Structures are given as structure tokens and as C-alpha cells.
């Protein structure tokens with residue numbers, strides 16, 4: 001190979017592309033700002049990624065320790081709105097990212113942890129959602145001894161939405177996106193519970209209070225906006241396009257964006273095309289692949305996070321007029 005490749009960001013997009021390239025003989029150096037294993041704010045519900053995509057990246061086995069999920073429910077503060085099928089996998093980012101980083105280093109890739117680098121020509125940008133002023137606060141925490149009625153439970157309120165998903169080892173991940181208002185001073189899992197109460201999701205808050213919440217898994221993030229992002233030329237994953245979290249499709253998109261980037265990055269590494277062209281081909285492939293779902297998810301996110309939209313779709317769901325399968329397909 002004529003060029004080696006540097007990747008900034010060892011989340012799902014960066015790690016899966018790094019494995020795809022390294023296993024095809026490209027020498028890859030991946031810089032990750034933190035270290036492994038580590039918790040990330042994420043619903044940890046993976047849905048909509050095909051085996052072909054995972055195989056093409058050389059990570060066909062990465063979900064073998066995940067919990068298979070099928071049933072899902074959607075409720076608001078007043079009770080259950082709908083039940084549906086939402087097939088997918090539940091696995092913590094603590095586990096999944098760690099599996100992938102071990103696979104990358106076993107292939108001979110160079111992983112530099114605790115290394116935050118700047119964007120530059122020759123660096124594939126997989127650094128996740130860019131920081132920008134926004135109204136959103138993401139919170140997540142793992143729990144034990146929390147019974148779920150369905151494999152995935154979704155709750156909506158005008159103050160945000162939250163999902164509970166079964167993950168590995170009998171644990172449940174609780175993760176939500178809320179409007180970012182000054183908090184009561186509560187910290188850690190207590191903050192999550194107080195934000196749920198502020199959103200009038202008291203029954204859910206009561207359930208969490210009686211469960212065993214893993215304080216060490218608690219994390220939060222603010223300062224990001226879903227949508228297409230204006231990142232460096234060769235960007236993948238959330239750094240290029242962050243789909244609203246309720247879709248449970250962001251992790252799949254991270255893998256799919258790595259798949260879009262794989263061939264152009266290989267062509268650059270072998271000297272067939274220059275850097276800029278490789279980045280442009282990858283960006284164009286992602287735009288084609290993600291445009292429809294980003295538009296649909298943006299509109300639905302807007303409905304799910306304002307009082308009138310929620311009233312309307314809640315009423316449709318109660319009367320069984322909401323075409324869940326069609327909506328789910330639109331955001332996949």
C-alpha cells in the first residue's frame with residue numbers, strides 16, 4: 001500500500017472502518033480521546049444493520065454476545081399507547097466498543113488511547129457528534145433488578161423521550177434525550193430520576209428508584225444537534241450525520257458509514273485516487289444512503305418533542321391508526 005491511514009475517534013464508525021482497512025492490508029493508526037472499556041451515552045439498542053454490512057467490515061461476530069430483542073412498547077405519562085415488534089440487539093457500548101478495539105489490535109492495528117487529535121488532510125474524522133449549542137441533554141445508566149414488560153420500552157413526554165433496553169448479563173440500559181433545563185442539583189442516577197419526574201414520567205421514576213442503578217455506568221452529554229453535520233472532508237458516523245436517537249439507528253449508521261468509506265479509503269491507500277476525491281466519494285455515498293431516513297427522522301423527532309405533535313401522534317397510536325411498520329422502515 002502506498003499510504004497508511006489515520007483515524008480520529010474509536011467509536012463504532014472509527015473502529016469498524018479501522019478493522020475493515022487493517023484486515024485488507026492497510027496500516028491503520030487510530031487515535032481515541034478516551035480509553036477502553038468505557039460507557040457512552042447511547043440507548044444500546046441496535047436495529048437495522050445487515051449481516052452483509054458487518055461482514056464487509058470484517059466484524060460479522062461483533063453482536064454474538066448481544067441480547068436478541070423483539071417486542072417493544074410505547075407509553076406516555078398517562079399509560080401505554082402501543083405495542084409493536086421492533087427486532088434488534090441489545091449490547092452495552094462498554095462491551096461492544098471493547099470487543100472491536102481488541103479485534104483491531106489483534107489484527108496489528110495501532111491504537112493510541114487518551115489521544116485527542118485535530119482534523120487534518122489524511123485523517124478520517126470519526127470523532128462523533130460535534131459540540132455545538134443546543135437544547136438537548138442525553139443521560140444514560142445501567143440497572144439490575146428492573147423488570148421490563150417488553151424487550152424495549154419507550155416513553156415520550158414534551159420534555160423528551162427515554163428508552164429502556166435489555167442488554168447483556170440481564171442488565172437494562174436506560175437512556176434518554178431531554179430538554180436541557182437547569183437541574184435540581186441532583187447528580188448521577190439521581191439526576192436521571194429527577195429529569196424523569198420533571199417530564200411527569202413518575203411511574204417510570206418510581207420503578208428506577210426500586211431498581212439497582214449502577215452509578216459507575218451513569219454518563220451524560222449536552223451540546224449536540226441531530227442532523228447532517230458540517231465536518232471535515234472525510235467524515236463518518238455521527239461526525240457526518242447524527243440521526244435523532246429515538247430511531248435506534250445511529251449505531252447501524254455508524255457501521256454503514258464505515259462501509260461507505262471503505263472502498264474510497266482503500267483506493268486512497270493504494271494510491272489510485274487522491275485524498276480529497278476519496279473523501280468526496282465517501283460523503284456522496286453516505287448522503288445517498290442516509291438522506292431519506294434523516295429527513296423522516298428529523299420530522300418525527302420534531303413531532304415527538306412538542307406538545308401538539310405528541311398529542312396528535314398519541315391519539316393516532318391509541319386508535320391504532322399509526323402505521324408503525326412504515327414509520328420504522330422510513331427511518332432505517
Ligand SMILES: Cc1cc2nc3c(=O)[nH]c(=O)nc-3n(C[C@H](O)[C@H](O)[C@H](O)COP(=O)(O)OP(=O)(O)OC[C@H]3O[C@@H](n4cnc5c(N)ncnc54)[C@H](O)[C@@H]3O)c2cc1C
Nearest residue numbers: 009011012013033043045117127128138237238248250251
Ligand atoms: C441519548 C442518545 C441515545 C442513543 N440511543 C441509540 C440507540 O438506542 N441505538 C442506536 O443505534 N444509536 C443510538 N444513539 C446514537 C449512537 O450512540 C451514535 O449514533 C453512535 O455512537 C455513533 O458512533 P460514532 O462512532 O460515530 O461516534 P461515537 O460513538 O460518539 O465515537 C466517537 C469517538 O471519538 C472519540 N473522539 C472525539 N473527539 C476525538 C478526537 N479529536 N480525537 C480522537 N478521538 C476523539 C470519542 O471519545 C468517541 O470514543 C443514541 C445517541 C444519544 C445521544
